[in-house]
Amino acid sequence: MTAQSVIDVSGLYSGYGEAMVVKGIDLTLHRGEAVALLGKNGMGKSTLLKTLMGYIRPAQGDIRLFGEPVGGVAPNRIARKDVAYIPQEKALFQDLTVKENLKLALMRDRDFAPGFAQIEGLFPFLAQRLEQKAGTLSGGEQKMLLVARALIRRPKLILIDEITEGMQPSVVERLCTILTHEREAHGTSMLIVEQHLDFALAVANRYAVLELGEIATSGETTQTGASANVARYLSL
């Protein structure tokens, strides 16, 4: 562990009941880094994120966030450490407005105006739709709202689980620009679970591939052959 490390996981096991899904993972993420977590379906990617967020108690091993041990700490307390989580399953309140959904990420109502002012430029469609019910946004817009809700708190760490699923290419590209900007401008750290290989490698500086709950390979995304190395593990 170093002073700059945001996530420090060592020897982590977690799963459901007796069934271990994450099996002995070591992972470090430094300030301003984005790590792409790749792997086929059912390899334990979402389980790892849920364990980091406190939704699943680790069976064994150590998790530190910003140097502090957080194994077994509740999700709301982890969120308060400036950690934002975008889960894989739909997480918007469909019957609440866009504005109400954004406010849920904030501690106080009065944080909305300054928070929204910071992200408005990144999500131009949102300003006209603040009073619209989230459930009536298009699928792509709902995904962008999830990202906006994560960013409005200006988190230090963002955990993102398969955000590009069902997004059209131009929106994926826009999202790549937004996350890259966030990281460069504010030193935000990101752990990004993805199936979209090109997006993952463009946004992240490092990658790791999960296979049956273990890290099968990892490296720097800019290394020659990174894409081919990952593709070997993702192909059927």
Ligand SMILES: Nc1ncnc2c1ncn2[C@@H]1O[C@H](COP(=O)(O)OP(=O)(O)OP(=O)(O)O)[C@@H](O)[C@H]1O
């Ligand atoms: N609540 C649960 N109870 C029991 N088993 C579960 C539960 N959630 C997930 N699993 C199992 O854990 C394994 C890993 O699931 P996980 O959702 O972590 O995979 P994943 O890598 O995120 O896959 P995908 O790419 O499909 O999202 C799977 O075999 C899954 O069936």
Ligand SMILES: [Mg+2]
């Ligand atoms: Mg998953």
